[in-house]
Amino acid sequence: DAGVTQSPTHLIKTRGQQVTLRCSPISGHKSVSWYQQVLGQGPQFIFQYYEKEERGRGNFPDRFSARQFPNYSSELNVNALLLGDSALYLCASSLRGQIREQYFGPGTRLTVT
Amino acid sequence: AQSVTQLGSHVSVSEGALVLLRCNYSSSVPPYLFWYVQYPNQGLQLLLKYTTGATLVKGINGFEAEFKKSETSFHLTKPSAHMSDAAEYFCAVSDSGGYQKVTFGIGTKLQVIP
Numbered sequence: 171d172a173g174v175t176q177s178p179t180h181l182i183k184t185r186g187q188q189v190t191l192r193c194s195p196i197s198g199h200k201s202v203s204w205y206q207q208v209l210g211q212g213p214q215f216i217f218q219y220y221e222k223e224e225r226g227r228g229n230f231p232d233r234f235s236a237r238q239f240p241n242y243s244s245e246l247n248v249n250a251l252l253l254g255d256s257a258l259y260l261c262a263s264s265l266r267g268q269i270r271e272q273y274f275g276p277g278t279r280l281t282v283t
Numbered sequence: 284a285q286s287v288t289q290l291g292s293h294v295s296v297s298e299g300a301l302v303l304l305r306c307n308y309s310s311s312v313p314p315y316l317f318w319y320v321q322y323p324n325q326g327l328q329l330l331l332k333y334t335t336g337a338t339l340v341k342g343i344n345g346f347e348a349e350f351k352k353s354e355t356s357f358h359l360t361k362p363s364a365h366m367s368d369a370a371e372y373f374c375a376v377s378d379s380g381g382y383q384k385v386t387f388g389i390g391t392k393l394q395v396i397p
Contacts, residue, residue: 174326212287212373212387213327226384260326269377269385270315270334274326 172197174263174275182281183251191246191278195263201225202244203272204236205260213260219244220267248280256282285310285376289388297396302346302361304391306374309355316357317375317385318348327373333357344368369395 175194183189195202201220205213215228219238238244242263248255258279264272290305308314315334319327331342338350344367348359357374371392377385 210389212375212389214387215384228384262327270317270332274319274328276326279324 174261174273176259176261176275176278178278179276180279180281182283184283185251185253187251188247188249189251189280191248191259191261191280192243193246193261193263193275194243195261196273199263199265199273200242201264201267201272202238202242203262203264203267204244204246205262206230207258207260207277208254209257216246218267225267251282253282256280285314285378285384285386287374287376287386287388289374289391291391292389293392293394295394295396296364298366299363302359302364302368302393304359304372304374304393306348306357306359306388307355308357308374308376310376310378312378315377316348316350317377318342318346318357318359319373319375319387320344321371321373321390323370330359330372364393364395366395366397369393 177192203218204216207213217236218226222238233249236246258277260277261275262272286309288307317332318330331340333340333350341347346361371390373390374388
């Protein structure tokens with residue numbers, strides 16, 4: 171079975187632009203979580219979605235938004251990009267949102283110049 | 284509120300030596316505890332987890348960790364380091380009930396010297 175997939179792998183954007191990152195969960199998983207990992211730090215929780223509804227949100231500004239589609243894939247959108255948004259964005263999926271059962275994708279490396 | 288402290292952002296060991304990566308946590312409720320490994324330019328892979336039951340947890344690649352409630356610790360060990368163990372290791376804590384927000388430590392980069 172395929173694991174969690176994310177696209178694109180790498181992305182370069184300019185300050186002020188908008189970006190959309192995509193995540194496909196493991197087949198049968200209904201929950202997706204997003205994390206931001208800045209270089210030299212641990213991942214920080216951004217959002218969790220379960221059954222297409224937002225279940226949790228971390229301490230991120232409103233420039234960050236996400237949604238989950240009927241097929242349980244998810245998009246993370248970031249508006250008005252700042253240099254500080256440069257990071258590895260990780261997606262994780264689980265059956266029902268339990269952290270103890272989540273699996274991570276390879277991540278999308280976003281560079282803002 | 285919950286938090287994780289990983290002591291030592293960089294640890295070097297010789298091949299064949301004991302690996303010990305330290306993790307202390309704070310949590311207002313019974314925690315779930317995790318260790319993840321991250322190889323360069325890759326996502327996180329779960330090494331092991333403590334949820335309930337036995338406090339000594341065995342994971343993949345010969346790693347294990349012991350949950351010590353009295354010391355609020357969850358240190359990761361491996362008896363004999365292998366070159367392939369060189370990676371970054373993250374300790375994480377989450378609540379055990381309800382909505383489970385997870386908090387990660389800043390990571391420990393393990394170097395294995397031949």
